Amino acid sequence: MKIKRGFNQVAAIAKTDFLGVLRNKTAIFFTLLFPLFFIVIIGFTFGQSGTGDMSRISIGVVNLDGELIAVNATNSVNSTIGDTFVEALQTVNFTVSNYGEYGDPETNGTAAYAIRQGNIDAILIIPANFTESLSFQYLDNMSMPIPTRAHLELFVDPTQTTGSVITQQSILGFISGFVKQYQQIAMQQAPADMKAYIEVLTDPLTVTTQDAEITGNELQWIDYMVPGTLGLVLLWSGLNHASMTIATERTKGTFQRMVIAPVSPTTVLLGKFVSNLALVYMSAFIMLVSGILMFQVNLYWDIPVILLGIFLGSLSAIGIGLIISSLTKNEEAANSIAVIISVPLQFFIGAFFPLTMMPEAAQYFGELLPFTKLVDAMKDIMTKNLGFDAVVPEMTYLLISGIILFALGTIAYRVSLKRL
Amino acid sequence: MNDIEVASVTKRFEDMVAVDDLSLTVTRGELIGLLGPNGAGKSTLTKMISGMLNPTSGTIKIGEFCVQTQPMKVKEQLGVVPQDIVLYDYLNAKENLSFYGRLYGLTGSKLKSRINELLEFTQLDEKAVKRHVSKYSGGMKRRVNIAAALLHEPQVILLDEPTAGLDPQNKHALWQIIETLKSQGKTIVLTTHMMDEAEELCDRVAIMDKGKIIALGSPRELVKKVKMENTITVVPDKAAPELVEKLKNMQGVKNAYIAFDEDEKTQALKVITDNPDDILPDVVAAVAKDGTKVLSVQLSKVTLEDVFITLTGRSLRE
Numbered sequence: 025m026k027i028k029r030g031f032n033q034v035a036a037i038a039k040t041d042f043l044g045v046l047r048n049k050t051a052i053f054f055t056l057l058f059p060l061f062f063i064v065i066i067g068f069t070f071g072q073s074g075t076g077d078m079s080r081i082s083i084g085v086v087n088l089d090g091e092l093i094a095v096n097a098t099n100s101v102n103s104t105i106g107d108t109f110v111e112a113l114q115t116v117n118f119t120v121s122n123y124g125e126y127g128d129p130e131t132n133g134t135a136a137y138a139i140r141q142g143n144i145d146a147i148l149i150i151p152a153n154f155t156e157s158l159s160f161q162y163l164d165n166m167s168m169p170i171p172t173r174a175h176l177e178l179f180v181d182p183t184q185t186t187g188s189v190i191t192q193q194s195i196l197g198f199i200s201g202f203v204k205q206y207q208q209i210a211m212q213q214a215p216a217d218m219k220a221y222i223e224v225l226t227d228p229l230t231v232t233t234q235d236a237e238i239t240g241n242e243l244q245w246i247d248y249m250v251p252g253t254l255g256l257v258l259l260w261s262g263l264n265h266a267s268m269t270i271a272t273e274r275t276k277g278t279f280q281r282m283v284i285a286p287v288s289p290t291t292v293l294l295g296k297f298v299s300n301l302a303l304v305y306m307s308a309f310i311m312l313v314s315g316i317l318m319f320q321v322n323l324y325w326d327i328p329v330i331l332l333g334i335f336l337g338s339l340s341a342i343g344i345g346l347i348i349s350s351l352t353k354n355e356e357a358a359n360s361i362a363v364i365i366s367v368p369l370q371f372f373i374g375a376f377f378p379l380t381m382m383p384e385a386a387q388y389f390g391e392l393l394p395f396t397k398l399v400d401a402m403k404d405i406m407t408k409n410l411g412f413d414a415v416v417p418e419m420t421y422l423l424i425s426g427i428i429l430f431a432l433g434t435i436a437y438r439v440s441l442k443r444l
Numbered sequence: 445m446n447d448i449e450v451a452s453v454t455k456r457f458e459d460m461v462a463v464d465d466l467s468l469t470v471t472r473g474e475l476i477g478l479l480g481p482n483g484a485g486k487s488t489l490t491k492m493i494s495g496m497l498n499p500t501s502g503t504i505k506i507g508e509f510c511v512q513t514q515p516m517k518v519k520e521q522l523g524v525v526p527q528d529i530v531l532y533d534y535l536n537a538k539e540n541l542s543f544y545g546r547l548y549g550l551t552g553s554k555l556k557s558r559i560n561e562l563l564e565f566t567q568l569d570e571k572a573v574k575r576h577v578s579k580y581s582g583g584m585k586r587r588v589n590i591a592a593a594l595l596h597e598p599q600v601i602l603l604d605e606p607t608a609g610l611d612p613q614n615k616h617a618l619w620q621i622i623e624t625l626k627s628q629g630k631t632i633v634l635t636t637h638m639m640d641e642a643e644e645l646c647d648r649v650a651i652m653d654k655g656k657i658i659a660l661g662s663p664r665e666l667v668k669k670v671k672m673e674n675t676i677t678v679v680p681d682k683a684a685p686e687l688v689e690k691l692k693n694m695q696g697v698k699n700a701y702i703a704f705d706e707d708e709k710t711q712a713l714k715v716i717t718d719n720p721d722d723i724l725p726d727v728v729a730a731v732a733k734d735g736t737k738v739l740s741v742q743l744s745k746v747t748l749e750d751v752f753i754t755l756t757g758r759s760l761r762e
Contacts, residue, residue, distance in 0.1 A: 029549045
């Protein structure tokens with residue numbers, strides 16, 4: 025009987041809280057539509073990056089492939105594959121400018137000068153032995169091809185923090201596609217008895233800038249962003265709304281009336297948690313569905329693990345929100361503190377750009393945040409198609425931090441009851 | 445049977461004593477008014493009765509249950525109507541009542557029937573019931589605010605300034621609601637600033653000041669404690685001593701005399717009585733019957749405000 029009554033009270037509190045958002049235009053915007061608005065902006069800005077329209081990305085190519093080079097003590101001047109590579113860059117619509125040398129930033133006409141001036145976004149150096157390496161011209165004593173990797177060098181503008189990552193990711197995506205094409209052609213042209221040998225050359229090309237995330241799918245930038253936005257959902261819909269929930273009721277007086285009723289503090293907290301969780305799920309659903317419908321995101325959907333991750337992440341977000349909500353005097357104060365906390369945190373959770381781009385101290389801080397763990401786990405699940413086993417450490421971290429933060433939120437709430 | 449027993453209750457906030465060793469009992473079906481200026485301790489006392497605040501010392505019982513040790517049992521017995529409108533303005537009246545009903549454990553047909561009864565009680569029409577509370581007038585909000593506290597049929601009702609800010613029409617409508625509740629045998633604690641409200645509605649009034657009850661009794665008993673008198677002043681065109689004698693002999697009149705106003709250069713008949721409202725028509729009729737023209741009539745009643753000023757030397761609104 026008591027359990028049934030408690031369940032009914034939890035449902036009543038959750039429903040009323042939930043309706044408070046659905047019937048408040050401002051709350052709808054910030055809780056539900058702002059994430060949608062955000063993904064639309066992100067989608068239209070970066071949605072085609074990666075393998076789509078690249079005309080916005082300007083690459084300065086230093087093609088050394090036509091230069092004289094010794095191959096097995098014989099001079100070679102072969103630029104066939106290098107030229108093909110450059111043509112392919114243009115074909116997929118990168119804006120390509122040719123430079124004779126990397127040069128130095130002070131000398132006009134060099135690639136280094138152009139990138140410093142902001143005329144180009146990246147410099148790609150094609151080595152002199154590019155064609156020779158990829159066409160098996162290096163032979164051993166037995167006249168068998170020596171597997172030789174061609175080595176591209178990619179330089180991006182480090183002052184363009186986010187833009188350089190997009191540029192880099194886009195070019196790496198292109199290279200990945202080029203490699204696949206090359207492998208197919210090489211396999212077709214190879215003699216039948218050499219095919220098995222060639223098949224082991226699965227990685228004939230390396231790039232020194234950073235490791236490319238090669239997945240089963242060819243991913244666009246938006247595909248990387250969408251899992252990251254789930255972390256943002258926790259901050260916007262979870263932390264922000266939870267931080268307002270009790271503070272608003274206290275300001276309006278409805279909280280006092282709830283306390284006067286025969287409702288236990290645990291019941292009130294559960295009701296608030298359920299409504300906040302529903303909002304987080306709804307917000308995440310809007311984010312993901314809009315990503316699918318508007319930008320055709322190409323992701324893997326392990327729904328139970330995604331739902332579990334969001335639930336565990338919500339424990340932390342709502343826990344922090346409850347602490348703010350319980351310890352502040354009114355909704356204005358709660359809102360201010362929530363904004364002060366959640367806005368900077370957005371940049372530390374790896375949603376917008378990788379933590380590796382940040383200073384070391386910021387990376388450590390970011391790694392401590394449960395929201396970062398959620399973003400990491402969701403990226404593993406949704407872009408790399410990894411299973412639950414692969415994200416157990418992140419999920420465990422989310423569970424532990426969630427329990428701790430929610431417990432602290434509960435304590436803060438109980439303390440707040442003493443100062444009605 | 446006592447529905448409320450407050451025994452030697454003190455509430456301190458750091459150095460400030462909000463309620464000071466206060467004791468009070470309220471019997472079943474009684475309507476008691478808590479009267480006093482801001483800071484007198486009324487709100488603190490009602491918050492302690494409702495369980496929102498714990499006393500620093502002393503005990504409070506509602507019915508047979510102790511507020512401090514059996515708070516859930518006490519909450520079942522209590523209906524608290526806060527001074528402010530404490531409703532969800534994005535819900536309509538029905539949704540608000542449903543929410544509060546469910547908090548008190550009502551479900552299904554019982555909840556539905558109570559909501560319907562109370563919607564009738566609030567006198568909201570069908571259209572209003574479906575509108576969000578934010579669109580309601582002040583009087584409508586007040587009525588729903590009260591209804592929300594009555595869903596679980598509490599025996600004890602705490603009303604905190606229920607008519608604050610209402611126009612006279614709505615105020616009197618709410619007084620009728622309170623009288624209806626009293627006629628149903630509810631025990632009511634009414635916190636108010638308004639003398640007329642306390643005099644009109646309350647069986648007893650507790651006048652509070654500086655955390656203590658400084659006077660307790662029925663409005664009439666309290667007025668009697670003050671050495672002031674209710675006076676009917678009739679200004680006639682002529683004041684004959686025979687008329688004064690006639691007035692003195694009227695039932696309910698304690699004394700009558702002629703007073704001369706030096707400034708106005710007029711004579712006035714002064715009639716002293718305990719029941720000025722009852723005998724005013726008779727006094728005027730007696731003067732007119734004597735062939736005397738009545739130029740003006742003034743009624744000076746001793747009020748609870750006078751009682752408070754006499755006891756504390758301050759006004760209730762200071």
